[in-house]
Amino acid sequence: MTSQSGSAEDNQATAVVAAGYDAVYAAVDKSPTLRRLWHEGAEGPDFPEEFGHISFTTLADLRRTASELRLASGDTLAGLGCGMAGPALWLARETGANLIGVDLSAVAVEKATTRAVALGLGAQAEFRVGSFAATGLADESADGATSEDALQYAPDKSAAMREVARILRPGGRFVFTAFELDAARAALLPVLSADPVEDYRPCLADAGFDLEAYEEIGGWPEPTIATYSSIIAAREDLVREMGEVAVAALLSEMMMTVEGRPYRSRVLVAATRK
Numbered sequence: 023m024t025s026q027s028g029s030a031e032d033n034q035a036t037a038v039v040a041a042g043y044d045a046v047y048a049a050v051d052k053s054p055t056l057r058r059l060w061h062e063g064a065e066g067p068d069f070p071e072e073f074g075h076i077s078f079t080t081l082a083d084l085r086r087t088a089s090e091l092r093l094a095s096g097d098t099l100a101g102l103g104c105g106m107a108g109p110a111l112w113l114a115r116e117t118g119a120n121l122i123g124v125d126l127s128a129v130a131v132e133k134a135t136t137r138a139v140a141l142g143l144g145a146q147a148e149f150r151v152g153s154f155a156a157t158g159l160a161d162e163s164a165d166g167a168t169s170e171d172a173l174q175y176a177p178d179k180s181a182a183m184r185e186v187a188r189i190l191r192p193g194g195r196f197v198f199t200a201f202e203l204d205a206a207r208a209a210l211l212p213v214l215s216a217d218p219v220e221d222y223r224p225c226l227a228d229a230g231f232d233l234e235a236y237e238e239i240g241g242w243p244e245p246t247i248a249t250y251s252s253i254i255a256a257r258e259d260l261v262r263e264m265g266e267v268a269v270a271a272l273l274s275e276m277m278m279t280v281e282g283r284p285y286r287s288r289v290l291v292a293a294t295r296k
């Protein structure tokens with residue numbers, strides 16, 4: 023069951039996002055075309071394909087995240103909005119931390135679990151359905167938390183930051199990448215209009231974090247628009263490989279992004295829980 027909090031409107035938006043991602047995750051393994059385009063456009067040639075993902079995380083982003091998390095072997099890492107958990111599992115392997123991955127999509131959670139076992143990380147990783155605002159994790163149970171390109175979907179960013187502060191021990195770090203939203207443009211779009219945060223710093227401060235780093239990831243618009251455009255152009259092949267429902271879910275967000283340009287920046291953020 024999806025764990026949620028917040029208004030009925032937020033929960034409805036969250037259910038729509040979960041259903042869309044369920045459809046995509048159920049079909050993603052069937053599409054060599056999507057895998058190829060994502061690897062070429064978003065991951066980059068040096069990204070280890072066994073940790074492949076559907077964000078814009080590069081190997082450089084992962085190395086920086088691992089170093090900012092400051093985890094020791096045996097620590098607990100919460101991976102939020104982890105999807106099929108390629109990046110989060112890479113971080114667990116790199117740092118020796120035990121991963122608890124959380125995502126809205128039950129299909130993603132199932133696939134992440136299978137993948138952890140296939141990568142030999144089954145004893146070091148577990149996954150559960152939950153949201154940014156209601157992870158289901160205990161107070162101060164994590165030494166670090168991370169997320170890749172998912173926070174922009176949270177319908178209440180302040181609630182999400184408060185939840186991350188609650189599950190982190192004092193001194194634990196939250197290191198994430200996310201898209202800052204252009205409020206005026208996002209206001210016209212479903213899901214992103216729920217809470218179009220242009221800058222994550224105020225809600226991090228209000229939730230009790232000290233900011234360590236807040237940086238725009240250079241050159242971010244190019245891979246985003248180029249990857250989405252190449253995937254939109256490959257629609258026919260994708261439908262043949264994945265089916266209409268999954269492709270409709272996948273392309274609706276991509277078309278919205280290419281046409282509506284709701285993002286003002288992609289940022290890498292590191293913050294310490296006071």
Ligand SMILES: C[S@@+](CC[C@H](N)C(=O)[O-])C[C@H]1O[C@@H](n2cnc3c(N)ncnc32)[C@H](O)[C@@H]1O
Binds near residue numbers: 105
């Ligand atoms: C662009 S994908 C990135 C997934 C993963 N981090 C990766 O690198 O492949 C965004 C993810 O955020 C999840 N998500 C969206 N809204 C969420 C929310 N409110 N709480 C938790 N996860 C959410 C989606 O289910 C999806 O798996």
